[in-house]
Amino acid sequence: MQLSKIGEFGLIKKLRAKCKNIPPEILAGIGDDAAAIKQGNIKILITTDMMIEGIHFDPSFTTFYQLGHKFLAVNISDIFAMGGKPKYFFTSIGIPKNYKSEDIDELYSGIFKIAGKFGVAIAGGDTCTSKKGLILSGTLIGSADRIITRAGAKAGDGIFVTSTLGDSAMGLMLLKSQKSEVRSQKFKNKNRNLKFKTRNSKLETLNSRSVLPLIKKHLTPEPVPLRNTSKVSSMIDISDGLLIDLSHICDESRVGAVIYKDKVPVSGELVNTAKALKADPLNFALKGGEDYALLFTASPDIKTTAFKIGEIVKSGRFIIDENGRKRKFKPEGYEHFKRK
Amino acid sequence: MQLSKIGEFGLIKKLRAKCKNIPPEILAGIGDDAAAIKQGNIKILITTDMMIEGIHFDPSFTTFYQLGHKFLAVNISDIFAMGGKPKYFFTSIGIPKNYKSEDIDELYSGIFKIAGKFGVAIAGGDTCTSKKGLILSGTLIGSADRIITRAGAKAGDGIFVTSTLGDSAMGLMLLKSQKSEVRSQKFKNKNRNLKFKTRNSKLETLNSRSVLPLIKKHLTPEPVPLRNTSKVSSMIDISDGLLIDLSHICDESRVGAVIYKDKVPVSGELVNTAKALKADPLNFALKGGEDYALLFTASPDIKTTAFKIGEIVKSGRFIIDENGRKRKFKPEGYEHFKRK
Numbered sequence: 150m151q152l153s154k155i156g157e158f159g160l161i162k163k164l165r166a167k168c169k170n171i172p173p174e175i176l177a178g179i180g181d182d183a184a185a186i187k188q189g190n191i192k193i194l195i196t197t198d199m200m201i202e203g204i205h206f207d208p209s210f211t212t213f214y215q216l217g218h219k220f221l222a223v224n225i226s227d228i229f230a231m232g233g234k235p236k237y238f239f240t241s242i243g244i245p246k247n248y249k250s251e252d253i254d255e256l257y258s259g260i261f262k263i264a265g266k267f268g269v270a271i272a273g274g275d276t277c278t279s280k281k282g283l284i285l286s287g288t289l290i291g292s293a294d295r296i297i298t299r300a301g302a303k304a305g306d307g308i309f310v311t312s313t314l315g316d317s318a319m320g321l322m323l324l325k326s327q328k329s330e331v332r333s334q335k336f337k338n339k340n341r342n343l344k345f346k347t348r349n350s351k352l353e354t355l356n357s358r359s360v361l362p363l364i365k366k367h368l369t370p371e372p373v374p375l376r377n378t379s380k381v382s383s384m385i386d387i388s389d390g391l392l393i394d395l396s397h398i399c400d401e402s403r404v405g406a407v408i409y410k411d412k413v414p415v416s417g418e419l420v421n422t423a424k425a426l427k428a429d430p431l432n433f434a435l436k437g438g439e440d441y442a443l444l445f446t447a448s449p450d451i452k453t454t455a456f457k458i459g460e461i462v463k464s465g466r467f468i469i470d471e472n473g474r475k476r477k478f479k480p481e482g483y484e485h486f487k488r489k
Numbered sequence: 490m491q492l493s494k495i496g497e498f499g500l501i502k503k504l505r506a507k508c509k510n511i512p513p514e515i516l517a518g519i520g521d522d523a524a525a526i527k528q529g530n531i532k533i534l535i536t537t538d539m540m541i542e543g544i545h546f547d548p549s550f551t552t553f554y555q556l557g558h559k560f561l562a563v564n565i566s567d568i569f570a571m572g573g574k575p576k577y578f579f580t581s582i583g584i585p586k587n588y589k590s591e592d593i594d595e596l597y598s599g600i601f602k603i604a605g606k607f608g609v610a611i612a613g614g615d616t617c618t619s620k621k622g623l624i625l626s627g628t629l630i631g632s633a634d635r636i637i638t639r640a641g642a643k644a645g646d647g648i649f650v651t652s653t654l655g656d657s658a659m660g661l662m663l664l665k666s667q668k669s670e671v672r673s674q675k676f677k678n679k680n681r682n683l684k685f686k687t688r689n690s691k692l693e694t695l696n697s698r699s700v701l702p703l704i705k706k707h708l709t710p711e712p713v714p715l716r717n718t719s720k721v722s723s724m725i726d727i728s729d730g731l732l733i734d735l736s737h738i739c740d741e742s743r744v745g746a747v748i749y750k751d752k753v754p755v756s757g758e759l760v761n762t763a764k765a766l767k768a769d770p771l772n773f774a775l776k777g778g779e780d781y782a783l784l785f786t787a788s789p790d791i792k793t794t795a796f797k798i799g800e801i802v803k804s805g806r807f808i809i810d811e812n813g814r815k816r817k818f819k820p821e822g823y824e825h826f827k828r829k
Contacts, residue, residue: 150590160590160616164597172610175577184613186577186630189529195613197628199581203620237515237526241539241626250490250500257504270512271504273524273535276497280543286581286626288537290526 177298181401182230182386183289185296194291196227202282210324213252215368216285217259223388224289225267226372226441230386233293234374237272238264241286243279301382302402302446304463309455311373311443313416314391315430318437319423320367323352323360352425359418370441375455384445390438390482397480398446399466407467408459408478410435435468436482517638521741522570522726523629525636534631536567542622550664553592555708556625557599563728564629565607566712566781570726573633574714577612578604581626583619641722642742642786644803649795651713651783653756654731655770658777659763660707663692663700692765699758710781715795724785730778730822737820738786739806748799748818750775751811775808776822 152160165179176192177185183196200206200220211219221238228235240260244253264271269289352360375381383402387394391413399406415430423430446461447453468478492500505519516532517525523536540546540560551559561578568575580600584593604611609629692700715721723742725734731753739746755770763770786801787793808818 152584152588152590152593153586155590157616160593163590163594164611164616167597167601168611170610175610175612178610178612179614181613184577184579186612188531188533188632191528191531193528193533195577195579195628195630197579197581197613197615197626199583199615199617199624199626201583201617201619201624204583204618237524237535239524239535239537239628241537243539243541243544243624244492246493248492250492250495250503253492253500254503257507261507270510270515270518271508272515272518272526273521273537274519275537275539276500276504277539277541278544279541281621284539284541284583284624284626286537286539286624288535288579288628290535292528 176296177231181298182227183233183291185231185293185298192293192296194228194231194233194293194296195288196224196291197286197288198224198227200285202284207324208283210327211368213255214259217256218263218369220256220285220287221260221263221269221289222370222372223441224287225263225269226370226386226388228289228291229372229374230384230443231291231293232295232297232375232378232381232384233291235267235269235289235291237290238269239272239288240274242274243277243284245279245282248283295378297378297381297384297445299383299385299398299401302398302404302461303382304404304461305449306382306446306461307449307451307457308395308406308408308459308461309445309447309453309457310387310391310414311375311455312440313414313419313434314387314440314442315419315433315437316363316366316416317370317439317441318367318433319419319430320363320365321439323364323422324367352422355421355425359421362416362418363422367439370439372441373443375443375445377453380447380451382446382448384443387440387442387444388438390436391440391444392435392478393438393480393482394444396466398444402461405462405464405466406459407462407469409469411471412456412458414456414458438482516636517571521638522567523573523631525571525633525638532633532636534568534571534573534633534636535628536564536631537626537628538564538567540625542624547664548623550667551708553595554599557596558603558709560596560625560627561600561603561609561629562710562712563781564627565603565609566710566726566728568629568631569712569714570724570783571631571633572635572637572715572718572721572724573631575607575609575629575631577630578609579612579628580614582614583617583624585619585622588623635718637718637721637724637785639723639725639738639741642738642744642801643722644744644801645789646722646786646801647789647791647797648735648746648748648799648801649785649787649793649797650727650731650754651715651795652780653754653759653774654727654780654782655759655773655777656703656706656756657710657779657781658707658773659759660703660705661779663704663762664707692762695761695765699761702756702758703762707779710779712781713783715783715785717793720787720791722786722788724783727780727782727784728778730776731780731784732775732818733778733820733822734784736806738784742801745802745804745806746799747802747807747809749809752796752798754796754798778822
């Protein structure tokens, strides 16, 4: 069977079914943001993420410094999504022979910078030649007192997100619309500052005020942990898109969800830019992905600065639009292997 | 600077120099087979290995089942090299869109088979699309009561290897010499049994008796732990080749080594096949790599079934040949990025 028929999530499901005799110390395994393993009195979290040139990133959009940042950031986000603290990072890197050692230095500078910010130690890895394109595979080890999985949501819980959504997806679209001269220039200048040039005059006007922050969100996402998780029943980070990631919580918790379109938070920058492009900002917020915000469920009396976007219900998955119309939603967003 | 000038080990050295403020619970980090981290009373081992199609394996040589076996086996070997027990495996896999889901099923069958043999649980991972070729990145977590690094060898210690060397390198050379018809047939038939056909009539005669075991060693290495490690001062697994890996022990322990060429163990199969090819079997044993045997140093009074091949000395790296001639050796074998 072609992989495009079964899809990424179908493949994971098949793999999961194969895993029998899971030892009791594995508190969470395949199908969560990170695995959680009890070792003595300590709960260890382990997450792995692979980033492949041409699939997950385009070197004409990003500097290696920014790429290094993002490489560790997406792993930190997975540890935060389990309620944990990131600790030790392992980098396996496949490097094409035509790369310069300065490129890899820059990549590691980006990794070390964000590692320092979050108290993460670079503890090992593997370095090898790649046939084509840069391949980054990271493993981040963390720990947690209380593990929060995707499986604890209960009917009546509120659904929350920790930040505005859709900026990253819009940022990516903007990068794709850049003039190719600008792209190649970025590397020649070794300039780490963002640049953006396009033939769309409306976007040019918005440039530094709205457009650059969106691009920055895409290139260098900044994960933020949830401080108080005592009332949180389930959590996931938004990497594939709100609708997909909320569906993961529904699947694992065996519940349904209702969300209100007009409660999904979007930034002023996204609204402005979408307006210039005559696009719906909510489309980016619901299906965009790579937000690396946290999506969580909690008892409704939780005190939080996060945005409440809906409620967990017994079954069904619904979105209520700005006119009060209720419709079913599907897990639309980014899935590997599926044809677009 | 071109990576081919600095090489894999130069790159690792640079990275290591960047790692400052290493937290005290990291007992071993970059520059060993696995990292060792103390968590409460438990010492955790973490190793990562990347295998890239066209660099580390050739799908016309191996079935996906065999590849799955080797993928986990090389990681298990790293944990054994630290004196540890393998426990939890995480697989990050980048899959080209044209692969079939059956290929991935077969890969996982190979992984699950060897996982079962060594009591390893598959605990998570990441699955994504690859632009070109299959990419396997594995992280294996283990534990150990006593961590054995590359850094404990002392002058006067004996140097030992746990099995014959060079079989795998010869096996790879034989696979490369195969008729292309045979290679493609292997996949059409989904036949997991080894086949070998060549135009070299001498090799044909040796076929099942000598040649097939060598190929098997290359495709499906079987790591074996060292039972009693109480007198072992340093250890490494032979992945890049005896001379390189012994040099790593010398570097980390700041000692020298003398080995005796005629004490390096070689299998009858390797001797027979090398004879037919008019090649020196010791060349494969010293520089071949991918043996996944253990190379260790220990006080000379150790009781062991391993082969003693030399002694640790204060400084210098020497090989004494069958005629008693002493010459310096260099770390020759496999290094990524270096031009061959």
